[in-house]
Amino acid sequence: MVRFERIKYKPVPVRELLIEMKDISELMIDLAYSAALFHSHALAEEVLELERQVDTLAYLLDMNAMIAARDAKDAESLVGATVIATATNKISDAAGDIATLVLREIGIHPIVREAFEKVEERLTRVVISPHSVLIGKRIRDLRLASKKGVDIIALRRNQGLKINPEDEEKLQEGDILVARGAPLGVDEFEKIAEGTIRELESR
Amino acid sequence: MKMSDEESFKKIVDMLAELKDTSEIMMDLAYSSILINSKDLANEVQELEDRMDHLHTEFELLVLSRCIKPEESKHFLGLIRLGVVTEKIADAASQIAEVVLRGLEPHPVLGLAIKQAEETVTHVQVSKKSRLAGKSLREAQVHEETGMWVLAIKRADKWLRPKPDIVIEAGDVLIASGYAGGEEELKTLATTEKRPHKK
Numbered sequence: 001m002v003r004f005e006r007i008k009y010k011p012v013p014v015r016e017l018l019i020e021m022k023d024i025s026e027l028m029i030d031l032a033y034s035a036a037l038f039h040s041h042a043l044a045e046e047v048l049e050l051e052r053q054v055d056t057l058a059y060l061l062d063m064n065a066m067i068a069a070r071d072a073k074d075a076e077s078l079v080g081a082t083v084i085a086t087a088t089n090k091i092s093d094a095a096g097d098i099a100t101l102v103l104r105e106i107g108i109h110p111i112v113r114e115a116f117e118k119v120e121e122r123l124t125r126v127v128i129s130p131h132s133v134l135i136g137k138r139i140r141d142l143r144l145a146s147k148k149g150v151d152i153i154a155l156r157r158n159q160g161l162k163i164n165p166e167d168e169e170k171l172q173e174g175d176i177l178v179a180r181g182a183p184l185g186v187d188e189f190e191k192i193a194e195g196t197i198r199e200l201e202s203r
Numbered sequence: 204m205k206m207s208d209e210e211s212f213k214k215i216v217d218m219l220a221e222l223k224d225t226s227e228i229m230m231d232l233a234y235s236s237i238l239i240n241s242k243d244l245a246n247e248v249q250e251l252e253d254r255m256d257h258l259h260t261e262f263e264l265l266v267l268s269r270c271i272k273p274e275e276s277k278h279f280l281g282l283i284r285l286g287v288v289t290e291k292i293a294d295a296a297s298q299i300a301e302v303v304l305r306g307l308e309p310h311p312v313l314g315l316a317i318k319q320a321e322e323t324v325t326h327v328q329v330s331k332k333s334r335l336a337g338k339s340l341r342e343a344q345v346h347e348e349t350g351m352w353v354l355a356i357k358r359a360d361k362w363l364r365p366k367p368d369i370v371i372e373a374g375d376v377l378i379a380s381g382y383a384g385g386e387e388e389l390k391t392l393a394t395t396e397k398r399p400h401k402k
Binding site for chain 2 (some may be wrong): 021022026029033076077079080083084086087088090091093094095097098101105106107108109110111112115116121145149182192
């Protein structure tokens, strides 16, 4: 059973909460489909973790919106934000539904999966191993997009999540990266993160 | 006429792909409609929602019309559930767009957000002489050249998702978001032969 935590009020600007919810829910959709297509429990678990995060943000957003409204005019201008937040939460729930399909082994039909694998870009979740050449490099210097057709779309470090991390960000051992791209480039990138490929140049 | 097994499978795959793409484009467009407070974009989302409802029903009927063997039932349940998910996403997108159509003015909250992040959404039509025409999105390197991300491509009355392999045609309208400074550079790239100044 999932344990539900009590969510305490914290003052956070509504706009910040909304942007964070939007960014996370979009990432979740991509991760969830990839989890279904490549039957990846790791990606599915990541989606469920993010879903819990979005739920917490949704509670916080509602609380902050309630406190921010002083009169009828405020209420009118804030209701838009809460409607959008509710819809965004629904999107993250939808992604969670896909992840649950994967974890319960319901899966999708193998023939359909094959067909999708051909057209879809691949997503991967990698942990940077102590042997990886990625350690200490700035994302910019990797030139992954032009060299391998791979984009790093999220970085998880010490519980914190950065979506579309900055180019200047230096990678560290233990960082978890979510990357997207063409299947070949993604395969290669996984090996670079694991440390089994020790050079960044294409062979 | 009854479709062969193979034909009906191909149809199921195609329809699921279309459901998925449409729901995601709706999501992109819905958020963009909020950011630039555009009723046009919001209306597009509502139109796509009608199309989704129709497509989704057709998809479910198609899956159900197959003679499903007991050992396959889980796999087909998975397909039906994926269809439901796309529908759920589409509904959410349509709710977001509805905020714009009701004139709820989400600006005090969201407008500020754009300014803070210095982010903007813009649309630009690709002209014949543009260096983008005839290139795939991957080759076009729009983000590298301008700092803008392409959210969606409108070709005639169809919306396309910006997948890397998609080839940009003259006449396409690109909807893109990014830092406000990139807007001019994107216009240069889409309407002239020139390269924008690299920073």
